[in-house]
Amino acid sequence: MASFVIEGGHQLSGEITPQGAKNEALQVICAVLLTEEPVTITNIPAIRDVHKLIELLRGMGVKITQNTTDSYTFQAGNIDLDYLKSDAFRQQSQTIRGSIMIAGPLLARFGEVYMPRPGGDKIGRRRLDTHFVGLNKLGADFQFDPKESAFTAKTKSLKGNTMLLEEASVTGTANVLMGAVLAKGTTKIYNAACEPYLQQLSRMLVKMGAKIEGIASNLLTIEGVDKLDGCDHRCLPDMIEVGSFIGMAAMTQSEITIKNAGVEHLGIIPRSFEKLGIAFKFKGDDIYIPEQSRYEVEKFIDGSILTIDDAPWPGLTPDLLSIMLVIATQANGSVVIHQKMFESRLFFVDKLIDMGAQIILCDPHRATVIGLNRANKLRSTVMTSPDIRAGVALLIAALSADGVSQIHNIEQIDRGYQNIDLRLNNLGAKITRME
The missing domain is CATH 3.65.10.10 (Enolpyruvate transferase domain)
Incomplete structure (x- = not known):
């Protein structure tokens, strides 16, 4: 120590x-899982939580190139979903709170996710209900195994829906938003968080081809698309x-x-x-x-x-x-x-x-x-x-x-x-x- x-x-x-903004970096790095095309992100802070998330994605099969001290290119062409049940993944994901935000992208693109309970600061109860209830409304079926302290979710296909989030959770909104951009049909998220980091994530997704209205407000309207492309993005x-x-x-x-x-x-x-x-x-x-x-x-x-x-x-x-x-x-x-x-x-x-x-x-x-x-x-x-x-x-x-x-x-x-x-x-x- x-x-x-x-x-x-x-x-x-x-x-x-x-x-660069830590909370934004964790969100936009998870968003690279939504496409098989290269995504380059700059102004990424060189801090432990971000490095752990990058290594977690590398273990999943994401090709990662560090261009400069604060710039990385990610390409999630071939993802190893079996890695999610490995001891290595469990160990990595339980050390950072941001790991929970891979759930929305993986469900949207691959239809399944296995997620040990994430870690992070010990500052009191930090509920995950907003994440799972929102993704459930998009058609994901969640199960929690108390012995494994892990969540399993599957879906044949996410479908747009209208929902009112119980709390304006930043990471919860991010997860549901990333699921909705590839869902079939229209999603409306009331009581959405609208922090600058969420605005940045939304604008990055729009660059990738997503259709999002209401950015910077607490009502997001998302028209699902079939696929997303790569893009360049800079963190605040x-x-x-x-x-x-x-x-x-x-x-x-x-x-x-x-x-x-x-x-x-x-x-x-x-x-x-x-x-x-x-x-x-x-x-x-x-x-x-x-x-x-x-x-x-x-x-x-x-x-x-x-x-x-x-x-x-x-x-x-x-x-x-x-x-x-x-x-x-x-x-x-x-x-x-x-x-x-x-x-x-x-x-x-x-x-x-x-x-x-x-x-x-x-x-x-x-x-x-x-x-x-x-x-x-x-x-x-x-x-x-x-x-x-x-x-x-x-x-x-x-x-x-x-x-x-x-x-x-x-x-x-x-x-x-x-x-x-x-x-x-x-x-x-x-x-x-x-x-």
Whole structure:
């Protein structure tokens, strides 16, 4: 198990470019299974979860060529469906959540899929019902084997249908969408997720020959086609990394420019940071964050305490709440962080309390943060990363703390952030990776 040793208290400065979007990359890489033609995807982040998915597809028989550091060409001409029942596939698929999104493409193109329960962050219950109920409405017959902890699905032919998703699940919508593009007839998906990553997946599928209407809305209408062609596609910048860098600059009182941030795709994220008092400027597609000695939390119009909560797009992504919670510890003012989707995601706050933060964990979903207004810097400590986003939140805390901190289990951070230690050290951070 690897660790970071962080010498806190250093200001950062310079320019940093966000990696390609992790959540988009996982979706569009699964979509290559829909065609036997070559698909080239660029701006793919070099992170553990993406590399594991690429290796999973390679094991299934997909021909994969790495063109550059962030560019790959995939050709799914000959897929070995028997590989899905191998120990190697089980082992690989259970380590990443994104593996579930091969279900829609395989059912659409080959009529069957075998899927061990996928892995991912341990942040509470993460239901798969939306995926399977949606694909079932397209004509797939699902069976769950509790002994094998695996799903089997078969269909003679997927057929278009009208459905209302129980939740606006991003990966669930992606799976159903990828099944529907090759289904016979018309599919209407109400309460569809419409995050930028879903928009990107939809536009990539249209380039491949799919017929999709309602992109960027919560009603998708798909007219099934007989086959899809290859295409070229580029992933967006990762908006979670952009948010992480904004928070990091504020906490460390640093002057940073985030280059090529994909500003038009950030939605409510910039405004959410403004509510915490963080100043920044847009310069074209760049974000400039000046050095800030203090930042003050807004109140609601009636004077009541600010609440920041997550919601389906265009609401605030839950992936940024851990970062915002950490930022609030040094703000002037108090804020309630309400994590609606995952009941275990706030449990990392005990590490911040050990560092001197004033946080009341109200229940598994809510925490009240009393900002210290930099009156007392956080203390260094030894901690363990429980998941990707909490891991980076703890890294931000350690960078702003007095003394030397250690973070163990940084493999969790590596799952979502590309060479984060090297990139931050280039800005002036003091992070040492210990294997």
